[in-house]
Amino acid sequence: MTVFGRMMAMRESVIGSWGQRAYEEDIVRGRFFGRSSFILNTPDSIRHVLVDNYENYVRTPAAIRVLRPVLGEGLLIAEGRAWKHQRRTLAPAFTPRAVATLVPHMIAATDETIAKLQAAGAGPVDLREAMQRMTLEIAGRTMFSFGMDRHGAALRDFVMEYGERLARPHFLDLLLPLNWPSPQDFSRARFRKRWTHFVAMLMAERRAAGKKQGAPPSDLFDLMNAARDPETDEAFTDEQLGDQVATMILAGHETTATALFWSLYLLALDPDTQEQLAAEVKGADVSDASDVERLKFTRAVVDETMRLYPPAFLIARAADAPDTIAGMPVKKNDVVLIAPWLLHRHEKLWRDPNAFIPSRFMPPAPPPDRFAYLPFGVGARVCIGSHFALVEATLALARIIATFKVELVDQAPVMPIGVVTTQPDRSPMFRITRR
Numbered sequence: 275m276t277v278f279g280r281m282m283a284m285r286e287s288v289i290g291s292w293g294q295r296a297y298e299e300d301i302v303r304g305r306f307f308g309r310s311s312f313i314l315n316t317p318d319s320i321r322h323v324l325v326d327n328y329e330n331y332v333r334t335p336a337a338i339r340v341l342r343p344v345l346g347e348g349l350l351i352a353e354g355r356a357w358k359h360q361r362r363t364l365a366p367a368f369t370p371r372a373v374a375t376l377v378p379h380m381i382a383a384t385d386e387t388i389a390k391l392q393a394a395g396a397g398p399v400d401l402r403e404a405m406q407r408m409t410l411e412i413a414g415r416t417m418f419s420f421g422m423d424r425h426g427a428a429l430r431d432f433v434m435e436y437g438e439r440l441a442r443p444h445f446l447d448l449l450l451p452l453n454w455p456s457p458q459d460f461s462r463a464r465f466r467k468r469w470t471h472f473v474a475m476l477m478a479e480r481r482a483a484g485k486k487q488g489a490p491p492s493d494l495f496d497l498m499n500a501a502r503d504p505e506t507d508e509a510f511t512d513e514q515l516g517d518q519v520a521t522m523i524l525a526g527h528e529t530t531a532t533a534l535f536w537s538l539y540l541l542a543l544d545p546d547t548q549e550q551l552a553a554e555v556k557g558a559d560v561s562d563a564s565d566v567e568r569l570k571f572t573r574a575v576v577d578e579t580m581r582l583y584p585p586a587f588l589i590a591r592a593a594d595a596p597d598t599i600a601g602m603p604v605k606k607n608d609v610v611l612i613a614p615w616l617l618h619r620h621e622k623l624w625r626d627p628n629a630f631i632p633s634r635f636m637p638p639a640p641p642p643d644r645f646a647y648l649p650f651g652v653g654a655r656v657c658i659g660s661h662f663a664l665v666e667a668t669l670a671l672a673r674i675i676a677t678f679k680v681e682l683v684d685q686a687p688v689m690p691i692g693v694v695t696t697q698p699d700r701s702p703m704f705r706i707t708r709r
Contacts, residue, residue, distance in 0.1 A: 288588055289615055289692035296616050297627075301600055307448060311609040312599060315620050317645035319600045320612055323591065324645075325653040329354075331591035331610060335452040336443045340694070343462035344436055344469060344524055346517030349658060357655075359503050363510065364518065364658055367497035373662045374564075376493070377669070379415035381561060383408055384670045388677050391706060398683045398703035405534040406430070406527070412666060413527040417519060418480040419493040425476060432469055433524065440465060441694050473516045494522060526659055529585035532695045533667050536583040537575060540630050541675065542682045542704060547632060548675060551575055552709065555676040566665050572672045574635040576664065580649035582630060584614035587692045589651060614648045615692065678706040 292313075296302050302313040314320050323331050332353055333341075345351050349360045366372065387408040391399060410429060414422035422429065439461070446456040455463075480495050498518055502509055510518065541548040554571045566573075589612040597604040604610070619627045623646045625634075633639060650657035657663070674680075683703040691697050 289690055289696070292613070292616060296613075297619055298621050300622070301602070303602065306609060309608050310605065311611060312602070312604065313611045313613060313616065314599070315617055315622070316600065317643045320617075320645045320648075320652070322599060323610055323612065324589075324651065324655070327597060328653055328655065330594050330597055332594050334590045334592045334609060335450075336448050337590055338452060339447050339456065339459060339462070340441055340443060343440065343466040345521045346466075346470070347514070348517035348521035350521050350525060359506070359508065360514075360518070361654075361658065362505060363501045363503045363508070364498065367494055367501060368658050368662060370661055372497060373665055376416045376662070377561075377566075377665065379419070379493070380412050380666050380669055381673075383411040383415055383421075384673050386411070388674060391678070392708065396705075396707070399706055400701050401538050401680070401704045401706075402531075402535045402698065402701040405531040405538070408670065409527040409531040409534070409666070412530075412670075413523045415493070416662075417494045417523055418476060418483075419495075420480070420483065428472065429523070432465075432472065433528065436465060436469075437694060469520070470516060473520050474512075477512075477516060477519060495519070522659065525657075526663065528695055530663050530666055532583070532585040532697065533576065533580055533663075534670060535698065536696075537579040537667070537671050538674070538680055538704070539682075539688060539698075539702070540579055540582070541575070542680045544630055545681075547575065547630070548680065551672075552675050552679075555672040558672070558676075560669055560672050560676075566668050566672075569668055569672050570636060571632065572675075573664070573668050574632040576667050576671060577635040577649075578630060578632040581618040581624075581647060582628075583690060583696045584618060584649050585695045586649070586651070586657075587615040587696045588613045589648070612648070615690075615696065617646060617648060620646075677709060679709055681705045681707075 296313055296315070300316045301319060302315075304311045304313075314323065333351065338351065341351055347356065349357065349364060352360055387404060391404060407426070407430075410426055411422050414420065414426070414429075440458060444456065444458050447458060450456050477495070480493075498510065498515060541551065551572055554569060558569070559565060560569065591610045591612075593604050593606055593608045593610065595606055599610070617623065621627055623643070634642075645652060650660035650663070681704065683705050686702070688702050689699040691699050
């Protein structure tokens with residue numbers, strides 16, 4: 275395929291640009307815009323890049339162009355000392371104990387979604403949209419302790435506008451150095467000005483609501499606002515806090531909505547597995563984080579869904595200095611790709627790699643290699659919100675399937691598209707009936 279052909283394929287879907295070799299070979303070496311590229315599919319090489327020598331591998335200029343306008347200099351973008359400061363400061367807000375205090379927000383939003391689905395009657399429903407609205411509501415409540423009734427539409431508009439117009443890299447985004455703005459960068463800058471103003475308004479509204487004197491933190495904003503770097507005692511500035519709020523809301527709600535949609539889609543295609551999940555949650559009082567931990571099969575369904583449809587389908591890095599990976603020389607600025615989409619379906623790493631088999635994540639099956647299953651990344655830069663996301667997805671899926679039997683209205687396949695997350699190419703309609 276020509277460079278232009280690859281570029282056009284990547285704009286439509288990165289997933290669709292990979293050929294069969296990428297699912298069979300250990301390392302796929304290629305050339306892209308005059309640089310070597312490496313797709314890594316072996317646990318040892320992935321460990322080297324993401325753990326042993328992770329400081330040598332930084333985000334690619336194209337990724338920074340796409341992500342910085344919506345995430346600023348937040349945790350997902352930051353490098354070096356800035357990243358270490360942010361990671362240390364945020365870590366206490368995402369411990370299992372801290373997440374447990376946020377579970378009531380998750381349950382309230384999930385139950386309201388279930389009630390709305392019941393009230394809608396027996397007609398076909400768009401569960402993808404329902405999951406997006408629900409996870410956005412959860413993001414708003416866990417962040418600010420208030421619902422997104424007034425601001426949800428505006429927030430969804432921001433997300434849709436950026437995803438449709440500005441998130442897909444153009445040719446010049448890949449070709450130009452980062453300090454040379456591409457035509458899209460001017461549009462992204464205008465978007466960022468409006469977006470940061472919106473986030474600042476949300477923060478101001480939350481501050482105006484106040485916090486009871488002496489009361490424990492009630493949401494992520496409380497936790498992040500009070501956070502201090504344990505080494506320097508520094509707090510976040512307002513600008514830094516705004517970038518963290520944007521990162522947590524956007525990264526959290528979109529990836530979890532994607533995981534829940536694909537879970538419901540797979541369960542609709544596999545009624546026996548759906549009934550097994552329903553049997554596990556029948557009569558269970560799924561009302562706190564400890565209850566979620568007991569839902570072993572439900573969690574296995576979530577894990578297997580994220581194996582087949584990892585929300586974050588690609589980790590792209592550029593070498594900051596020369597290195598050697600699996601005996602192959604890597605030059606400065608060479609591109610290293612670790613694609614959970616490929617890794618999770620690789621023929622050398624998984625039995626029946628394209629089949630939906632949740633039991634592979636249940637005893638007595640051995641756990642997967644830590645560097646062969648990366649729904650949240652691995653190493654120092656593993657997703658800080660992974661526990662939050664797993665609790666949210668497991669709890670929500672359990673409560674939905676405990677209430678409804680889920681079926682597809684039509685059997686036409688839904689194809690995955692890799693743009694920012696692993697999205698479906700269309701929103702299929704579902705039929706839900708009360709159990």
